[in-house]
Every structure is written in C-alpha cells, then in structure tokens.
C-alpha cells in the first residue's frame with residue numbers, strides 16, 4: 001500500500017448528489033490551473049456532476065478564507081476546496097500568509113458547518129510547486145489537486161450538508 005497521500009479513499013463513494021465549491025487564488029496561475037484541473041478530474045471521476053462544481057477566484061491566497069466564509073454561509077455546498085500556491089520569496093510575506101491562511105481555513109469549518117479541504121501549497125521553490133501539481137519536467141509527483149478532489153467527495157458525503 002502506498003505510503004502517504006495519493007488521495008486514497010477508504011471505500012467507494014458516489015458523488016453524484018454532491019455540490020462542491022472550488023475557490024482558487026490567481027498567483028502562480030499555471031500551477032493553480034493544473035491543481036484545479038486535477039481536483040475537477042478526480043471529483044467527476046467519482047460521480048460529481050461538472051454542473052455541481054462551482055469555481056470562483058480571488059486575487060491571492062490571503063483572500064481565500066474570507067471568500068470561503070462568504071460563499072460558505074449560503075450552505076449550498078457539501079465541501080469547499082480553497083486552492084492557493086505560496087512560494088517562498090526573499091521576505092517573511094510567505095510565512096505570514098501561509099500561517100494565517102492555514103489557521104483561518106481550519107477554524108472556518110465550524111463557523112460555516114462545511115468541510116474545507118486544505119488546498120494550499122506552501123513551497124520553498126517553484127520546482128516544488130510544479131512537482132506537486134504534476135507539471136514539472138519529469139512528472140516526479142502526482143497532482144495534489146486530485147487528492148483534494150477525493151477528500152472533498154469523502155468529507156462531503158460523510159460530513160457535508
């Protein structure tokens with residue numbers, strides 16, 4: 001059995017009744033687009049209707065929690081996948097955004113009674129981010145967006161609306 005992630009589900013799930021919201025940042029757009037594509041592909045592969053996947057965007061990862069809160073208050077979604085790519089620069093900006101956004105996304109779940117999947121890549125280099133989106137030169141890793149899609153289906157069915 002593979003160690004770690006790979007979005008391995010504990011059982012077969014039928015996502016045909018699920019409604020899922022993806023909110024993605026627009027920084028590092030090529031990587032974001034690959035992650036979103038991976039999440040959508042995995043969810044539709046688990047029966048989620050494309051028409052039941054809503055995709056919204058925000059300027060950057062820092063804006064993800066507030067957008068999740070506003071959209072999540074509607075209680076229209078069984079799960080929410082915020083997707084952002086943070087790549088370490090030469091300042092502390094990365095650390096502050098990564099830490100604050102992560103903590104807020106975690107605590108937001110109780111406030112909106114909706115499972116939120118942790119779709120934030122926090123990478124030291126662009127190469128690391130490309131690899132985790134499955135688009136680096138050697139395709140050295142699987143697309144983590146697929147893991148997030150699988151998690152959204154499981155959490156949405158088990159703990160969603």
Ligand SMILES: O=c1[nH]c(NC[C@H](O)[C@H](O)[C@H](O)CO)c([N+](=O)[O-])c(=O)[nH]1
Nearest residue numbers: 025027059060061062084085086087093
């Ligand atoms: O999503 C990201 N936002 C980033 N900054 C923007 C931030 O999320 C906000 O959009 C901005 O500060 C305006 O509030 C990033 N960096 O600064 O490096 C980054 O790597 N990724």
